[in-house]
Amino acid sequence: MSATLCYHRKNPEKKVSDDAPCNPLISEVDMSNEIDGGCLSVSGTMESGRYKKLQKGSTIQDYCDNENNVDDDDYDEDEDSDWEPINHFSLKKWFCCNCTMPNFEDVCRCDVCGEHKEFDIFGHELFKSTFGDGTWNSLKDEVLQRSQASASKSCTAIGFDDRMLLHTEVVMRSHPHPERPDRLKAIAASLAAAGIFPGRCSLIPAREIYPDELGKLFHPDTYANQHSALAARIAAGLCADLAIIIMSGKTSNGFALVRPPGHHAGTRQAMGFCLHNNAAVAAFAAQAAGAKKVLIVDWDVHHGNGTQEIFEGNRTVLYISLHRHEHGKFYPGTGAAVEVGVMDGQGYTVNIPWSQSGIGDNDYIFAFQQIVLPIASEFAPDITIVSAGFDAARGDPLGCCDVTPAGYAQMTHMLSSVSGGKLLVILEGGYNLRSISSSATSVVKE
Numbered sequence: 001m002s003a004t005l006c007y008h009r010k011n012p013e014k015k016v017s018d019d020a021p022c023n024p025l026i027s028e029v030d031m032s033n034e035i036d037g038g039c040l041s042v043s044g045t046m047e048s049g050r051y052k053k054l055q056k057g058s059t060i061q062d063y064c065d066n067e068n069n070v071d072d073d074d075y076d077e078d079e080d081s082d083w084e085p086i087n088h089f090s091l092k093k094w095f096c097c098n099c100t101m102p103n104f105e106d107v108c109r110c111d112v113c114g115e116h117k118e119f120d121i122f123g124h125e126l127f128k129s130t131f132g133d134g135t136w137n138s139l140k141d142e143v144l145q146r147s148q149a150s151a152s153k154s155c156t157a158i159g160f161d162d163r164m165l166l167h168t169e170v171v172m173r174s175h176p177h178p179e180r181p182d183r184l185k186a187i188a189a190s191l192a193a194a195g196i197f198p199g200r201c202s203l204i205p206a207r208e209i210y211p212d213e214l215g216k217l218f219h220p221d222t223y224a225n226q227h228s229a230l231a232a233r234i235a236a237g238l239c240a241d242l243a244i245i246i247m248s249g250k251t252s253n254g255f256a257l258v259r260p261p262g263h264h265a266g267t268r269q270a271m272g273f274c275l276h277n278n279a280a281v282a283a284f285a286a287q288a289a290g291a292k293k294v295l296i297v298d299w300d301v302h303h304g305n306g307t308q309e310i311f312e313g314n315r316t317v318l319y320i321s322l323h324r325h326e327h328g329k330f331y332p333g334t335g336a337a338v339e340v341g342v343m344d345g346q347g348y349t350v351n352i353p354w355s356q357s358g359i360g361d362n363d364y365i366f367a368f369q370q371i372v373l374p375i376a377s378e379f380a381p382d383i384t385i386v387s388a389g390f391d392a393a394r395g396d397p398l399g400c401c402d403v404t405p406a407g408y409a410q411m412t413h414m415l416s417s418v419s420g421g422k423l424l425v426i427l428e429g430g431y432n433l434r435s436i437s438s439s440a441t442s443v444v445k446e
């Protein structure tokens, strides 16, 4: 079995610390040599600490020399993703089912998230549900009918379709991809376990987005496979319909349980797991349905460079993003505070860049109180769309921040008053199944 113990950029000009996971097996590896094409060097902490203990004095350098079995054919050189694994050497290891991060064979709990090595996450009663068992299809019609009968203004409309589970990122033999179908299954199962859905929320019928609804947005002409194309069109279609339903007043809020995520997709290209910009599609649909002003709040831990690009010259859509930035070293590198929009749109892009990892509830709530809410209230949007990545959640392997489900619930609550309750929450990133499930569930409850 070949190991995946660090992350790299194939192109040295790209940011080297993009999404570097918080797994100490990875973060303590000095990536600078690796970028130059050399072997891995090991930092002092790692050499003198855990690694040495585990491997009885051998170093990663030894592994590079002796067991350098790189299989480069796993890489698509044209791929532009915010996540890339590397496998320069072999070690016995296991991948965490909850967060996908690699761990040494002799530890039984995941270094990043604490999940037990042998735990069957979908066997747990929290996840044991209709969705986890793959019988969603037989239930869908019934849920739809019940939804239409029980739909009321007070219930949350949910956009979900199991065809979005068929999309998989280009498979790397060496490492499970963090943007995976289990993300939706886990959230759906958690909503079911909480009795929220099916139940208190109504399901809307799924449809694919029409090409003309995408307008000048990026139209992907190559997909990983036909399932990806379909999944992306359904995700965008659901987001458009949820925006339309909310604007019509049939329901006041909605949750789009969709993938692939969208906020890195702009007018020119798809990047970072994203194919269509779902939030932008929803914003345009809301405007077509009568909204004059749309607020997009992006609390995904990464900057929504695609969304910013689409609306930076547009004063009818206010884009506010909170994200790790670290002076441009964190993926995708954009989103500095000085980026405030262009031409007509100046002042209608607001970036709140964090300078480090570990940001938690208090920082987010403070930023909401001091910046997001005052600006949003003055803007007085007709609808608020949230690009809701849960990769700033505690335990996320890529975000390495510390937001709790209660924090997400409070942010949701604060935003719901801004546009008279018209709120559409769209799933973006988030890769720790337990964290995204509990976070999304507390957001929908709110």
Ligand SMILES: [Zn+2]
Residues within 6 Å of the ligand: 096, 097, 098, 099, 100, 101, 110, 111, 112, 113, 114, 115
């Ligand atoms: Zn884990």
Ligand SMILES: [Zn+2]
Residues within 6 Å of the ligand: 298, 299, 300, 301, 302, 303, 304, 321, 322, 323
């Ligand atoms: Zn963001």
Ligand SMILES: [Zn+2]
Residues within 6 Å of the ligand: 300, 301, 302, 389, 391, 428, 429, 430
């Ligand atoms: Zn993200």
